[in-house]
Amino acid sequence: MVTIYDVARQAGVSPATVSRVFNGIKVTPDRVEAVKRAAAELGFVPNRNARRLRTSSSEIIAMMVPDIENPFFTVMTRAVEDLARAAGYSVMLCNTDDDPGREQEYLRVAVSDPVAGIILVPSTRTTDLSLPLERGVPVVCVDRRAPGGLVDSVVADNVAGAQAGTQLLFDAGYHRVACVTGPEQVETALERLEGYRAAYRANVRDEPPSDYVQRTEYTIAGGEAATRALLALPHPPDAIFAGNNKLASGVIRVLAELDSLPPAVGVVSFGGLPLVLLTPQGIMVTHLPPRSLGTTAAEMLLERIQGLTEPPREVVLPVVVGDEESGLAVIEGFTAR
Amino acid sequence: MVTIYDVARQAGVSPATVSRVFNGIKVTPDRVEAVKRAAAELGFVPNRNARRLRTSSSEIIAMMVPDIENPFFTVMTRAVEDLARAAGYSVMLCNTDDDPGREQEYLRVAVSDPVAGIILVPSTRTTDLSLPLERGVPVVCVDRRAPGGLVDSVVADNVAGAQAGTQLLFDAGYHRVACVTGPEQVETALERLEGYRAAYRANVRDEPPSDYVQRTEYTIAGGEAATRALLALPHPPDAIFAGNNKLASGVIRVLAELDSLPPAVGVVSFGGLPLVLLTPQGIMVTHLPPRSLGTTAAEMLLERIQGLTEPPREVVLPVVVGDEESGLAVIEGFTAR
DNA sequence: CTGTTAGCGCGTTCAA
DNA sequence: TTGAACGCGCTAACAG
Numbered sequence: 133m134v135t136i137y138d139v140a141r142q143a144g145v146s147p148a149t150v151s152r153v154f155n156g157i158k159v160t161p162d163r164v165e166a167v168k169r170a171a172a173e174l175g176f177v178p179n180r181n182a183r184r185l186r187t188s189s190s191e192i193i194a195m196m197v198p199d200i201e202n203p204f205f206t207v208m209t210r211a212v213e214d215l216a217r218a219a220g221y222s223v224m225l226c227n228t229d230d231d232p233g234r235e236q237e238y239l240r241v242a243v244s245d246p247v248a249g250i251i252l253v254p255s256t257r258t259t260d261l262s263l264p265l266e267r268g269v270p271v272v273c274v275d276r277r278a279p280g281g282l283v284d285s286v287v288a289d290n291v292a293g294a295q296a297g298t299q300l301l302f303d304a305g306y307h308r309v310a311c312v313t314g315p316e317q318v319e320t321a322l323e324r325l326e327g328y329r330a331a332y333r334a335n336v337r338d339e340p341p342s343d344y345v346q347r348t349e350y351t352i353a354g355g356e357a358a359t360r361a362l363l364a365l366p367h368p369p370d371a372i373f374a375g376n377n378k379l380a381s382g383v384i385r386v387l388a389e390l391d392s393l394p395p396a397v398g399v400v401s402f403g404g405l406p407l408v409l410l411t412p413q414g415i416m417v418t419h420l421p422p423r424s425l426g427t428t429a430a431e432m433l434l435e436r437i438q439g440l441t442e443p444p445r446e447v448v449l450p451v452v453v454g455d456e457e458s459g460l461a462v463i464e465g466f467t468a469r
Numbered sequence: 470m471v472t473i474y475d476v477a478r479q480a481g482v483s484p485a486t487v488s489r490v491f492n493g494i495k496v497t498p499d500r501v502e503a504v505k506r507a508a509a510e511l512g513f514v515p516n517r518n519a520r521r522l523r524t525s526s527s528e529i530i531a532m533m534v535p536d537i538e539n540p541f542f543t544v545m546t547r548a549v550e551d552l553a554r555a556a557g558y559s560v561m562l563c564n565t566d567d568d569p570g571r572e573q574e575y576l577r578v579a580v581s582d583p584v585a586g587i588i589l590v591p592s593t594r595t596t597d598l599s600l601p602l603e604r605g606v607p608v609v610c611v612d613r614r615a616p617g618g619l620v621d622s623v624v625a626d627n628v629a630g631a632q633a634g635t636q637l638l639f640d641a642g643y644h645r646v647a648c649v650t651g652p653e654q655v656e657t658a659l660e661r662l663e664g665y666r667a668a669y670r671a672n673v674r675d676e677p678p679s680d681y682v683q684r685t686e687y688t689i690a691g692g693e694a695a696t697r698a699l700l701a702l703p704h705p706p707d708a709i710f711a712g713n714n715k716l717a718s719g720v721i722r723v724l725a726e727l728d729s730l731p732p733a734v735g736v737v738s739f740g741g742l743p744l745v746l747l748t749p750q751g752i753m754v755t756h757l758p759p760r761s762l763g764t765t766a767a768e769m770l771l772e773r774i775q776g777l778t779e780p781p782r783e784v785v786l787p788v789v790v791g792d793e794e795s796g797l798a799v800i801e802g803f804t805a806r
Numbered sequence: 807c808t809g810t811t812a813g814c815g816c817g818t819t820c821a822a
Numbered sequence: 823t824t825g826a827a828c829g830c831g832c833t834a835a836c837a838g
Contacts, residue, residue, distance in 0.1 A: 177581045182815030184518040225562040244514045519831030
């Protein structure tokens with residue numbers, strides 16, 4: 133392995149000078165030239181590990197998401213990577229599958245690396261952040277609020293978005309609007325349910341019947357099961373508010389199977405459907421802003437890495453109805469009314 | 470920062486013993502116990518940079534893909550991450566956007582890290598691998614063959630797959646089958662074109678007319694433009710073989726716009742369409758095996774990291790027609806016939 | 807089995 | 823502005 137000592141000898145300078153050249157510290161021009169030539173001849177590549185050990189810094193940002201295969205997190209991750217690279221950082225990808233054990237394992241890896249910072253989608257509202265907190269590794273939570281409000285977070289306005297989404301269904305003339313949302317321990321599921329309830333109350337002047345609220349895993353299968361259950365009720369709903377894109381997929385699939393696609397049964401998906409070529413007519417979508425979430429989280433993390441010491445901040449991004457920020461393709465004339 | 474020296478003092482042993490405990494090297498049980506307790510009390514987390522510097526090793530695998538937002542690469546990356554984690558490695562995500570400059574930049578980063586190994590989707594057939602090669606960093610190419618055959622690679626059988634896909638259209642009764650594929654410098658585009666040609670020749674007993682072959686960027690916009698061009702021909706095709714999923718999306722969107730979806734104009738997409746909820750009837754899909762590609766590449770890389778010194782290997786995975794390995798959801802009754 | 811010692815490659819003092 | 827010398831935290835070699 134070629135080191136700064138080899139380069140120094142070849143260039144006839146000291147190792148310290150080589151180091152300075154590679155760190156942009158003032159050195160006489162002709163020496164800079166000599167060092168650069170020597171480095172090129174020897175194929176010198178600086179060893180980042182030595183650098184990191186010495187400076188106890190790193191140029192890696194850990195990105196911890198439930199599952200990169202969910203397009204929502206894919207887009208968010210890509211946004212983070214773009215900003216990170218522009219700032220000279222690399223991104224370490226960690227899929228937690230919303231498993232707190234896996235999450236802690238990754239936090240331990242990130243802390244012992246140690247990475248420059250962490251962007252985290254917390255798996256629960258009680259995720260233990262003491263590992264990074266104790267070691268002073270900055271954390272920014274995204275999509276879900278920081279446990280205990282201990283660190284910065286960037287979230288979408290789930291309550292308002294869900295309320296607006298549910299309202300779309302009432303506005304379209306549906307009356308018996310049900311809700312399929314995620315499990316108890318997931319914060320976004322709770323907030324979206326709250327938004328749904330608010331809209332329901334505002335339109336019906338009553339609480340939704342308890343069997344109109346289905347809570348299940350954030351999966352396609354969960355959406356399917358919940359939809360079957362709803363349609364089997366004595367007084368089945370005539371419209372469904374789906375709490376995320378996977379649930380909506382399940383809802384739509386079952387409705388298609390039962391030949392009950394909109395307008396027979398109205399549907400709103402909270403969060404854009406993944407690259408839908410031909411959105412079935414009448415399905416309405418509330419767009420979450422994954423790219424903005426990622427960009428904002430990355431910006432906030434970079435500020436923290438650069439030493440910002442303000443108390444934890446919370447940014448709430450608006451949820452847009454009918455926006456295309458998510459980059460999803462929708463064909464005119466085939467899209468939602 | 471708590472170091473092994475702090476733990477050693479607290480536990481009444483030497484730093485080397487602490488190191489041994491954390492590396493699973495034989496130590497008397499009660500000392501192990503003492504070290505573990507001391508470490509827990511002090512909140513000790515080993516510093517990987519120091520370890521890496523000392524052992525000149527790393528537990529990071531660099532995953533270089535054109536764009537993580539393409540579901541094909543998303544799935545592949547997830548497969549890699551799963552295997553990597555199981556083997557104790559982390560994954561560094563690098564989006565090259567098929568830009569050779571970006572690719573070299575990332576290779577430089579990976580080499581100077583230095584990472585344990587690299588999984589690369591080469592942006593061109595002439596990508597320069599000398600950086601990792603000189604520094605002895607193992608590289609496995611995936612989806613596209615290794616430039617110069619210098620390292621291992623795992624690819625799909627594009628020629629046979631494209632031939633089979635095109636054949637589907639002839640079998641369905643179409644006669645004037647056109648092809649939309651990717652740009653010259655991309656190897657997969659070339660191979661898929663070759664498969665298309667073979668199928669065309671076998672059925673028509675002639676070469677396809679030159680204006681039936683459209684070469685464009687692997688983008689939705691490219692697919693759209695190519696489709697418009699094809700349909701504007703004096704003798705327009707009655708079916709289109711699309712060389713990848715993005716092209717197919719463009720094709721389908723234009724056909725939908727012109728009210729010429731199958732069966733009016735037949736379509737085969739090479740590669741699964743991204744989480745298509747309701748695949749328009751009659752669109753046929755040839756499934757690439759992104760998960761297998763990722764898994765195989767990761768396995769081969771791990772072998773290289775462990776010191777395997779065989780000459781470069783090339784694995785060709787079969788392309789399956791009608792398979793669902795890609796994890797894409799297709800509704801029964803709405804899927805391809 | 808354990809402790810002592812000596813670097814891994816680099817950045818940063820401190821003097822010159 | 824430059825070079826010599828030190829040490830980041832850890833593990834490999836050695837001696838005990």
